[in-house]
Amino acid sequence: DQQVKQNSPSLSVQEGRISILNCDYTNSMFDYFLWYKKYPAEGPTFLISISSIKDKNEDGRFTVFLNKSAKHLSLHIVPSQPGDSAVYFCAATPSLIKAAGNKLTFGGGTRVLVKP
Amino acid sequence: KAGVTQTPRYLIKTRGQQVTLSCSPISGHRSVSWYQQTPGQGLQFLFEYFSETQRNKGNFPGRFSGRQFSNSRSEMNVSTLELGDSALYLCASRTPRGGGQETQYFGPGTRLLVL
Numbered sequence: 001d002q003q004v005k006q007n008s009p010s011l012s013v014q015e016g017r018i019s020i021l022n023c024d025y026t027n028s029m030f031d032y033f034l035w036y037k038k039y040p041a042e043g044p045t046f047l048i049s050i051s052s053i054k055d056k057n058e059d060g061r062f063t064v065f066l067n068k069s070a071k072h073l074s075l076h077i078v079p080s081q082p083g084d085s086a087v088y089f090c091a092a093t094p095s096l097i098k099a100a101g102n103k104l105t106f107g108g109g110t111r112v113l114v115k116p
Numbered sequence: 117k118a119g120v121t122q123t124p125r126y127l128i129k130t131r132g133q134q135v136t137l138s139c140s141p142i143s144g145h146r147s148v149s150w151y152q153q154t155p156g157q158g159l160q161f162l163f164e165y166f167s168e169t170q171r172n173k174g175n176f177p178g179r180f181s182g183r184q185f186s187n188s189r190s191e192m193n194v195s196t197l198e199l200g201d202s203a204l205y206l207c208a209s210r211t212p213r214g215g216g217q218e219t220q221y222f223g224p225g226t227r228l229l230v231l
Contacts, residue, residue, distance in 0.1 A: 034219075036222075041224065041225075042224050042225075043120070043206050043207075043208075043222030043223050043224050043225050044159070044206070044222045045222070046219045046220070046221070049219070089158070089159060091159075103149070103161045103164060103172050103174070104149075104151075104159075104161060104220065105161065106151075106158055106159035106160070107158065108158040109158055109159075
């Protein structure tokens with residue numbers, strides 16, 4: 001049972017255009033969401049996060065939107081750059097439940113290719 | 117500040133053997149988590165250690181175990197290796213401040229190939 005899903009395994013976008021990555025979740029206990037970026041042969045790098053009390057969080061070219069009623073979040077990258085080519089993972093955690101500890105539930109990832 | 121380090125970076129084993137992977141967290145980080153990444157299953161949580169105690173465990177068989185030392189370094193062990201254990205094993209550390217919203221920092225991973 002995949003609690004976090006990224007339905008698009010890959011995405012190709014032209015440099016300068018917007019990249020939109022989507023993520024859906026089923027567990028209503030999730031209240032904190034993160035996006036990680038991963039290059040080959042490296043560990044995931046934290047990109048941006050959002051708490052369930054917000055519906056938008058912005059950091060430079062990266063913006064995450066959260067729609068709690070739809071259990072959906074998206075990551076927008078504007079403008080996309082060739083260096084953004086990587087695999088992007090969304091992750092979720094029920095942060096208010098102490099027993100959850102450090103456990104993140106990840107989606108399957110979306111491979112983004114930004115063409116020059 | 118040095119990042120999370122994992123050793124070895126690459127490992128080849130045969131079925132039935134056992135393997136031990138090591139993780140050194142960022143200095144000051146007391147929580148260490150382990151994840152398995154495979155092409156088919158994505159990133160899956162294995163377990164978390166905090167102050168030498170296992171605090172959380174994912175849905176993996178008992179062949180997967182771990183421990184944490186007093187200096188917060190952690191090891192994970194996989195016994196009786198199976199072909200399906202071939203994966204990238206990632207370690208992540210953080211300093212819990214409560215609320216679970218702290219960022220985890222990942223190491224580069226250990227690539228395990230089971231033949």
